[in-house]
Amino acid sequence: MKTDEIKALNNQCIINTYGDRKLAIVRGEGTKLWDAEGREYVDFFAGIAVTNLGHCHPEVTEAVCRQARTLVHVSNLYYIEPQVELAGILCKNSFADKWFFCNGGAEANEAAFKISRRYWVQKGQPKPGIISANQSFHGRTFATITATGQPKYRQGFEPLLPGIVYVEFNDIAELESLITPEVGAVILEPIQGEGGVRVPSDNYLKHVRDLCTRKNVLLIFDEVQTGLGRTGKLFAHQHYGITPDIMTLAKGLGNGVPIGAMGCTNEVSSGFGPGSHACTFGGNPLSSAAAVATMKVLTRPGFIETAAKTGDHFFTRLHKLAKKHAQIVEVRGKGLMVGIEMKDPVAPIIGRMLDAGVICGPAGPNVLRFLPPLIVAVAEVDRVVDILDAILGEAS
């Protein structure tokens, strides 16, 4: 089908939650994408931090094909070999002792909220309250739009989940004042993604950890976007020398094959027992095999370190660009999670980048966001920065 035909059928048969789009992407390889007319693009968004290894990574593709010929699905009424292999790899490479698998980020956060509430009930001291940050993003289910500290995602969906309050990100004093005896968990993205690529101030997360420990509150890190090498470490919290009690993953975990995960300490894992939570597709053979292959590549010595260096180069070039163009308010992020706050809305810039063959996206109205695959070459970064430089030059 040509783009026009795809668009027409879309508009006829698909509920309009995504609005008008310019492209239909039909093929990908590494950092490259092609549209229905065969035009090539360089991908600096990775399907929103999903295809971290690049499109159709040969090892993931091979694992998916092999698994598809062997066993695509079996329920969690049986042990699932690729699922336990994946859990073993995640345990070996993180603070977490135990895992629960699901289909995506919102479901992983739902599991995190459910296990924290039930953990305190099991301990005989129910405290259902959850604190979340303003400008956060945690998903689109009822619990997760409630936890998302941006009113636009909640409008029209009330009544919401009771028991969730919001704190200003980076304000440790406000957090302390909000931790009442009813509060059982705090959820934060180590670096806020959708809310504008907001980086924690020095020692903030360490102070949050200390506070949660002191007040006996569970700390949940939503690493759905920041995890899996995106920020230059396997998990973003590893930059800050602390660990949460619960961590959620999704986006990059299967390099495009849908899978989510919630990991926690042995202590917290007691919150769930047989029958307390479940997911039909959670950790099924196909998605787990994709995630095992993805994790094997991500944890290969030097893989994430190389991406981190490419990210450093990207930031060095962008900081120079910020000195040159007055439209740039601030360059933020870590590793290959890059946000550029502009004075004006970024939609026109994203459109012009696309015209120049570069796919990138927003993080809120005024923040331009780059999330290239971690395999991106320094030369590709240079080319994209040069294109952005030219576009900003024309605009001024």
Ligand SMILES: *Cc1c(COP(=O)(O)O)cnc(C)c1O
């Ligand atoms: C994308 C995202 C989610 C939601 O993930 P879905 O798979 O779309 O449900 C949750 N938290 C963060 C930080 C995200 O970036």
